[in-house]
Amino acid sequence: MARILMVDDDADFLEVQSRVLDRGGHEVATAHNGSEALDLLGKDSNFDLVILDLMMDQSDEGFTLAHRVRSLLGDGASIMILTGVRRAHDLGFDLDSPAGRKWIDADDFVEKPISADDLLERVRRLVE
Amino acid sequence: MSPDQGQSGASFEETPRIIVMDDEESIRLGCEKVLTREGFEVVVAADGSSGWEMLQEDEFDLALIDLKMPGIDGMNILKLMGENLPDVVAIVITGYASYETAVETVKLGAYDYIPKPFTPDELRNVVRRGLERRFLRLSNRRLREERERFLLDLTEERSRLMTILRAMSDAVLVANRRGELVLANPAGLEWINDGEDPDPSDVPEISGSVTHEEIAGLVERIENDPDLEGCDAEIETEDDRYFHAAATAVRDDEGGYLGVVIVLRDISERREIEKMKSAFVRMVSHELRSPLAAVQGYLELLVGGDVDGEDADRMLRRCNSRVEALQQMINDLLDLSRIESGTVQRELRPCDLGEILDEIVQLQRGAGIERGIEISLDVRGECHVVADAREVEEVFTNLISNAVKYNRDGGKVEVVAERHDDKVSISVSDTGIGMKEEAVENIFEEFFRVRNSETASVTGTGLGLAIVKRLVDSYDGDIQVESVPGEGSTFTVTLPARPE
Numbered sequence: 001m002a003r004i005l006m007v008d009d010d011a012d013f014l015e016v017q018s019r020v021l022d023r024g025g026h027e028v029a030t031a032h033n034g035s036e037a038l039d040l041l042g043k044d045s046n047f048d049l050v051i052l053d054l055m056m057d058q059s060d061e062g063f064t065l066a067h068r069v070r071s072l073l074g075d076g077a078s079i080m081i082l083t084g085v086r087r088a089h090d091l092g093f094d095l096d097s098p099a100g101r102k103w104i105d106a107d108d109f110v111e112k113p114i115s116a117d118d119l120l121e122r123v124r125r126l127v128e
Numbered sequence: 129m130s131p132d133q134g135q136s137g138a139s140f141e142e143t144p145r146i147i148v149m150d151d152e153e154s155i156r157l158g159c160e161k162v163l164t165r166e167g168f169e170v171v172v173a174a175d176g177s178s179g180w181e182m183l184q185e186d187e188f189d190l191a192l193i194d195l196k197m198p199g200i201d202g203m204n205i206l207k208l209m210g211e212n213l214p215d216v217v218a219i220v221i222t223g224y225a226s227y228e229t230a231v232e233t234v235k236l237g238a239y240d241y242i243p244k245p246f247t248p249d250e251l252r253n254v255v256r257r258g259l260e261r262r263f264l265r266l267s268n269r270r271l272r273e274e275r276e277r278f279l280l281d282l283t284e285e286r287s288r289l290m291t292i293l294r295a296m297s298d299a300v301l302v303a304n305r306r307g308e309l310v311l312a313n314p315a316g317l318e319w320i321n322d323g324e325d326p327d328p329s330d331v332p333e334i335s336g337s338v339t340h341e342e343i344a345g346l347v348e349r350i351e352n353d354p355d356l357e358g359c360d361a362e363i364e365t366e367d368d369r370y371f372h373a374a375a376t377a378v379r380d381d382e383g384g385y386l387g388v389v390i391v392l393r394d395i396s397e398r399r400e401i402e403k404m405k406s407a408f409v410r411m412v413s414h415e416l417r418s419p420l421a422a423v424q425g426y427l428e429l430l431v432g433g434d435v436d437g438e439d440a441d442r443m444l445r446r447c448n449s450r451v452e453a454l455q456q457m458i459n460d461l462l463d464l465s466r467i468e469s470g471t472v473q474r475e476l477r478p479c480d481l482g483e484i485l486d487e488i489v490q491l492q493r494g495a496g497i498e499r500g501i502e503i504s505l506d507v508r509g510e511c512h513v514v515a516d517a518r519e520v521e522e523v524f525t526n527l528i529s530n531a532v533k534y535n536r537d538g539g540k541v542e543v544v545a546e547r548h549d550d551k552v553s554i555s556v557s558d559t560g561i562g563m564k565e566e567a568v569e570n571i572f573e574e575f576f577r578v579r580n581s582e583t584a585s586v587t588g589t590g591l592g593l594a595i596v597k598r599l600v601d602s603y604d605g606d607i608q609v610e611s612v613p614g615e616g617s618t619f620t621v622t623l624p625a626r627p628e
Contacts, residue, residue, distance in 0.1 A: 010418055010421075012422035012425070012426065013418070013421055013422045013425060016422060016426055016428075016429060017425060019429055020425070020429070023432075023434065112417055112418065113420055113424045113425070114421070115424075115428065116428050116429075
């Protein structure tokens with residue numbers, strides 16, 4: 001169905017969600033942090049969707065990562081921010097405001113935790 | 129005839145008192161008889177000196193004074209009265225009535241004169257007029273005194289009020305029914321005329337009108353609603369301060385609108401605390417949500433039944449470990465809040481840090497051995513402090529277990545306790561991954577954790593060092609960190625030594 005790259009520093013969460021996506025019939029690659037993800041995309045940018053956690057570091061890695069991922073991805077690809085972090089707020093970004101969302105350059109914002117069905121439904125909407 | 133309704137026409141609260149000074153006994157007796165019969169109280173003096181003494185000692189309403197007397201003569205009595213008793217009416221008795229005498233006595237303050245010999249009726253008439261004059265003088269004086277008293281009260285009241293208003297940190301503005309400012313305290317002046325005109329001596333004679341948009345809005349609401357007694361609003365200023373503005377209507381007895389009183393209170397500090405609180409709650413919810421999300425995900429997979437036995441075991445173990453971490457985090461959060469609110473029940477006793485550190489090192493060695501990490505302890509001198517032993521254990525268990533967790537395999541942990549004068553310093557050094565400067569700055573913040581590929585496998589709540597810092601602070605101690613990325617970190621705690 002779709003090729004998806006999932007980036008999250010929580011290994012458990014990464015395992016769970018990649019299995020969910022796998023069972024949903026998607027092809028899933030994983031990365032535990034931003035540099036792993038960029039390395040991977042540098043070699044192979046043929047993904048339909050990249051799912052990013054925002055706070056893989058205390059720095060603004062998550063934010064800049066979204067932009068760098070965008071520049072590496074092909075035209076039709078989407079970015080989903082999947083994060084438990086309202087802390088974007090503390091870095092000066094309000095995810096609840098349209099302006100804050102625009103800054104991050106993502107196609108969807110999802111908050112942890114998320115159920116398997118919900119994740120698959122949101123992915124379906126983005127890749128169709 | 130009672131003096132109250134007497135011929136004088138004036139009314140006195142007490143019986144009018146009259147003194148008669150004359151060296152002629154027949155005049156003294158005659159006057160006394162006639163005037164006593166009128167209901168007055170009469171005192172007589174045979175010469176000027178005793179007359180003047182009596183005048184000074186007692187209060188009189190009127191004096192009948194003979195011009196020619198032994199001792200002090202009438203003219204001098206008039207002079208003395210003019211200077212000392214201006215309200216007592218003086219009437220001159222003279223045997224040599226002439227125009228010149230009349231002018232002179234009047235100049236000296238005599239009210240009237242009566243030539244000898246006089247009839248009882250003449251005496252009564254002149255005394256009556258004199259008493260009327262006395263009554264007028266008295267009521268004028270009373271009025272004058274009352275007015276002065278009233279003005280004094282008014283000034284005092286106003287100055288008291290202004291002193292209170294000036295002392296208030298809240299801003300107070302008063303506007304009349306036309307919306308014009310009639311009073312403001314110094315804090316209030318900042319809100320009008322764009323904060324210009326801060327001269328407090330101008331208070332309360334200020335001019336201007338309520339132009340601040342939000343305050344004017346409150347005033348307008350009150351002006352337009354006869355039933356509205358008060359309303360309030362929150363104002364955020366351009367320099368990011370928050371104010372609570374309360375407007376209260378001032379009405380007369382019939383409910384007519386007179387104006388409005390506005391009180392502005394700076395609530396920036398309260399707002400700041402609320403912000404910090406909600407930021408903290410946001411952080412906590414995130415920190416709790418991540419492990420929950422992982423556990424929820426594993427459980428969904430397991431319940432789906434589509435997982436083979438080996439994977440299922442591993443997932444259950446992961447769930448278990450994440451739930452334990454959650455438990456730990458909740459304990460840490462409760463610890464933190466107990467320390468911050470000061471509700472920890474402490475048992476302060478002399479503690480031998482050497483012994484305590486030895487126990488901790490023994491316990492942590494087990495964790496180190498698996499990864500080939502050596503822990504050494506060096507205690508130099510008497511390292512005794514007065515503290516709650518459990519808290520001391522918590523501080524150093526945290527630091528030493530961090531030194532193991534964030535170490536490289538085969539690394540070292542050195543714990544050194546030293547006595548310096550009235551202080552004990554304990555340093556915990558590791559040969560681990562170290563931290564960047566940015567991390568060092570934030571290391572004692574709640575939930576701050578260094579997250580990178582090297583720390584990804586290390587579990588922790590992000591609260592341990594926050595707790596350590598607060599505990600050390602609570603003992604008037606200090607904690608410092610030095611760190612070199614890739615080489616290791618040293619945490620140094622300094623605590624007051626137990627007094628000898």
